Amino acid sequence: xxxxxxxxxxxxxxxxxxxxxxxxxxxxxxxxxxxxxxxxxxxxxxxxxxxxxxxxxxxxxxxxxxxxxxxxxxxxxxxxxxxxxxxxxxxxxxxxxxxxxxxxxxxxxxxxxxxxxxxxxxxxxxxxxxxxxxxxxxxxxxxxxxxxxxxxxxxxxxxxxxxxxxxxxxxxxxxxxxxxxxxxxxxxxxxxxxxxxxxxxxxxxxxxxxxxxxxxxxxxxxxxxxxxxxxxxxxxxxxxxxxxxxxxxxxxxxxxxxxxxxxxxxxxx
Amino acid sequence: xxxxxxxxxxxxxxxxxxxxxxxxxxxxxxxxxxxxxxxxxxxxxxxxxxxxxxxxxxxxxxxxxxxxxxxxxxxxxxxxxxxxxxxxxxxxxxxxxxxxxxxxxxxxxxxxxxxxxxxxxxxxxxxxxxxxxxxxxxxxxxxxxxxxxxxxxxxxxxxxxxxxxxxxxxxxxxxxxxxxxxxxxxxxxxxxxxxxxxxxxxxxxxxxxxxxxxxxxxxxxxxxxxxxxxxxxxxxxxxxxxxxxxxxxxxxxxxxxxxxxxxxxxxxx
Numbered sequence: 287x288x289x290x291x292x293x294x295x296x297x298x299x300x301x302x303x304x305x306x307x308x309x310x311x312x313x314x315x316x317x318x319x320x321x322x323x324x325x326x327x328x329x330x331x332x333x334x335x336x337x338x339x340x341x342x343x344x345x346x347x348x349x350x351x352x353x354x355x356x357x358x359x360x361x362x363x364x365x366x367x368x369x370x371x372x373x374x375x376x377x378x379x380x381x382x383x384x385x386x387x388x389x390x391x392x393x394x395x396x397x398x399x400x401x402x403x404x405x406x407x408x409x410x411x412x413x414x415x416x417x418x419x420x421x422x423x424x425x426x427x428x429x430x431x432x433x434x435x436x437x438x439x440x441x442x443x444x445x446x447x448x449x450x451x452x453x454x455x456x457x458x459x460x461x462x463x464x465x466x467x468x469x470x471x472x473x474x475x476x477x478x479x480x481x482x483x484x485x486x487x488x489x490x491x492x493x494x495x496x497x498x499x500x501x502x503x504x505x506x507x508x509x510x511x512x513x514x515x516x517x518x519x520x521x522x523x524x525x526x527x528x529x530x531x532x533x534x535x536x537x538x539x540x541x542x543x544x545x546x547x548x549x550x551x552x553x554x555x
Numbered sequence: 556x557x558x559x560x561x562x563x564x565x566x567x568x569x570x571x572x573x574x575x576x577x578x579x580x581x582x583x584x585x586x587x588x589x590x591x592x593x594x595x596x597x598x599x600x601x602x603x604x605x606x607x608x609x610x611x612x613x614x615x616x617x618x619x620x621x622x623x624x625x626x627x628x629x630x631x632x633x634x635x636x637x638x639x640x641x642x643x644x645x646x647x648x649x650x651x652x653x654x655x656x657x658x659x660x661x662x663x664x665x666x667x668x669x670x671x672x673x674x675x676x677x678x679x680x681x682x683x684x685x686x687x688x689x690x691x692x693x694x695x696x697x698x699x700x701x702x703x704x705x706x707x708x709x710x711x712x713x714x715x716x717x718x719x720x721x722x723x724x725x726x727x728x729x730x731x732x733x734x735x736x737x738x739x740x741x742x743x744x745x746x747x748x749x750x751x752x753x754x755x756x757x758x759x760x761x762x763x764x765x766x767x768x769x770x771x772x773x774x775x776x777x778x779x780x781x782x783x784x785x786x787x788x789x790x791x792x793x794x795x796x797x798x799x800x801x802x803x804x805x806x807x808x809x810x811x812x813x814x815x816x817x818x819x820x821x822x823x824x
Contacts (some may be wrong), residue, residue: 462759469735470742473742484732487731512755529708
């Protein structure tokens with residue numbers, strides 16, 4: 287499905303149209319740029335016994351782990367995010383984990399589906415980044431085609447069952463006036479990480495080297511910029527990885543679930 | 556009217572009740588603590604010929620100069636802020652200016668009133684500070700009983716007629732998480748200066764010595780705090796002073812107009 291990004295077709299593409307292309311195995315890479323304006327989400331699939339604790343974990347940590355969709359145990363459907371959505375076929379690529387080890391990266395998980403699995407879709411910063419760009423706030427990592435810079439912090443999450451660990455944050459360097467505006471804009475989007483959790487000195491949240499992220503690409507901070515830190519959807523991924531569940535499935539990096547929800551529908555106001 | 560602040564009577568006092576006490580010449584000092592929960596405002600009275608340009612100036616600079624009430628030329632009443640309000644008697648103390656010089660500080664201006672005068676009431680930070688305190692955000696200058704620290708900046712205002720000059724800002728040192736929350740809260744109050752105009756490095760807005768304010772009292776910034784800067788109602792006062800109008804009347808410092816509007820009614824959301 288080369289060339290879909292940026293084409294007039296893509297600009298008008300619905301979430302459903304993107305999923306149908308992915309479901310037909312005609313797109314198996316990153317979803318950035320697909321179905322512009324539509325919400326994309328992180329995926330985590332866990333067996334029912336762990337799922338209850340994980341849902342409680344998400345509830346206790348809404349900023350890093352905003353659940354925007356949840357399946358019935360055993361059901362691969364999440365009608366709230368798309369009427370025909372099938373979580374087993376509608377992502378370009380998955381990661382399958384056994385006892386904490388990555389064992390496969392399939393493009394389809396129908397053969398792995400079980401009637402005790404629960405699918406979680408967790409909000410992603412794509413939605414609020416689009417709102418920032420639409421307001422004219424430049425985002426350096428996007429301008430450079432990089433991944434956002436992310437760090438493990440000294441901010442603890444609230445534990446639930448086996449799930450616990452540090453909050454992971456993403457950082458975007460902004461001029462002060464843009465930082466203030468970005469706080470206003472992202473406050474409208476509690477379902478996709480919401481307002482920042484910190485700004486200014488990185489050491490106050492346990493980041494010792496702001497030039498070397500723990501995940502993603504380094505990003506320069508100019509002399510007139512302040513680093514602004516948002517809770518990040520890598521937090522639940524890192525927390526799940528630490529538990530080393532007997533079985534779990536996640537999206538492959540960048541290969542998100544494209545939904546029928548529009549980014550603007552995520553706004554609280 | 557000693558002891559009204561902090562008493563049960565004061566807690567339940569209406570704006571009208573406060574104005575009646577002031578009108579009866581039973582209170583001639585600062586209004587902080589009177590009619591808790593009610594909006595207080597800065598006063599500027601100008602002859603009609605200057606008033607048109609000043610209103611345009613306020614319109615072009617809504618963050619430092621939010622007009623919350625405006626009289627008809629020659630009328631001392633502003634019903635929107637209080638049904639019986641009389642701007643000539645209802646402030647504890649006034650300042651009378653002739654050709655830019657302070658010539659009197661009366662407690663009543665009935666004998667100075669003219670049929671070409673226009674009264675402007677401009678929103679004041681008391682309203683948003685109360686909202687911050689109500690949310691549990693500590694404000695050091697209030698805890699210390701000080702005036703807020705203020706500086707002239709390199710941020711220009713938008714000129715209108717003879718009115719122009721630098722924006723004056725107030726600064727409150729806050730922990731990062733409180734700064735983010737304070738941006739959310741004050742964004743709800745565009746009529747009382749709204750969101751901050753800057754945070755972080757003072758030199759980026761032309762403040763060379765953060766330990767020595769141009770107005771108000773110095774305030775310490777702790778190691779884990781960021782200075783947060785709001786547009787300040789001293790801006791219009793400074794701009795008027797620079798014009799040296801033939802005749803003008805303002806409130807005396809701290810002796811504000813107490814209105815019938817509640818602080819919460821100033822919230823946009």
